[in-house]
Ligand code: HEC
């Protein structure tokens with residue numbers, strides 16, 4: 001029920017004349033300054049709609065008279081970064097991996113580039129920290145199947161391992177002594193005991209002694225008589241505690257019966273040479289480079 005304006009007896013403020021169940025509405029207008037800010041915001045908003053991209057249309061949007069676009073800004077900064085990198089990449093292309101290591105500035109750039117290329121291309125097999133998995137070697141230690149100088153690492157990455165795609169790939173093939181019937185069961189058991197012995201593990205001494213002869217005859221050509229391996233053939237050292245596929249009796253038996261045949265792609269066919277060089281320098285610097 002509307003009545004004529006009256007003053008509220010408690011606060012002395014006029015009422016609006018609105019009343020509900022005896023509760024009266026006081027007439028407290030919005031402060032001037034607040035209203036002016038509101039009007040200014042409305043004017044600003046209209047100006048903004050005109051100047052900047054604002055309203056969605058069916059298949060596009062109003063572009064605004066200033067032509068502002070985040071996409072263009074990103075494309076420009078990518079272009080700038082590419083130009084800044086280009087001079088480094090040209091220098092890396094022209095340098096050998098040893099030259100890169102000798103130049104601290106170039107090395108810094110190559111390590112950063114190598115780290116990101118590793119995360120994209122290599123971590124799915126070798127792990128994010130390059131610590132490897134069963135069958136995929138740890139690249140942080142100083143045990144190298146194919147050699148740990150930066151040149152050897154570069155060659156391995158560039159040409160790959162046991163891949164048909166690159167004629168220069170690292171290649172070797174351990175015979176499947178059990179599957180192909182090259183050794184008797186007895187001989188396999190014995191040579192496995194011998195391998196346990198030379199790697200400092202618990203073993204049956206009598207059988208290991210029998211296994212030594214088998215080892216010298218069948219395995220030493222690749223793993224050497226000492227069992228310390230041969231990087232020319234990618235034949236692992238069997239005397240350290242570092243195993244690619246596991247060093248217990250079961251894993252060793254499996255290796256001798258079925259052999260192993262680890263394959264790595266030839267990265268030189270997929271990545272440009274500057275990237276392969278940065279990867280080689282990065283992997284070499286991981287801790288175990290020689
Ligand atoms: C598809 C899986 C796979 C991917 C991806 C992969 N590797 Fe490998 N890599 C292997 C395997 C398997 C071996 C071991 C081969 C063997 O048994 O000799 C290996 C071995 C290596 C070796 C030799 C280690 C040694 O001890 O001599 C290097 C170096 C290496 N990888 C670097 C890289 C780099 C750098 C990348 C990324 C560009 C990469 N790998 C990506 C599977 C992979």
Ligand code: HEC
Nearest residue numbers: 173174218219222234235236243244245246255260261262
């Ligand atoms: C023609 C060369 C060659 C001969 C002969 C050979 N090996 Fe190998 N062996 C290799 C290569 C190469 C690898 C690594 C394969 C890979 O990385 O996939 C290997 C891997 C192994 C492994 C796995 C090591 C690990 O770190 O997991 C064991 C164990 C092994 N050999 C034992 C033997 C024994 C025992 C004999 C003799 C009965 C033998 N090998 C004969 C080349 C050979």
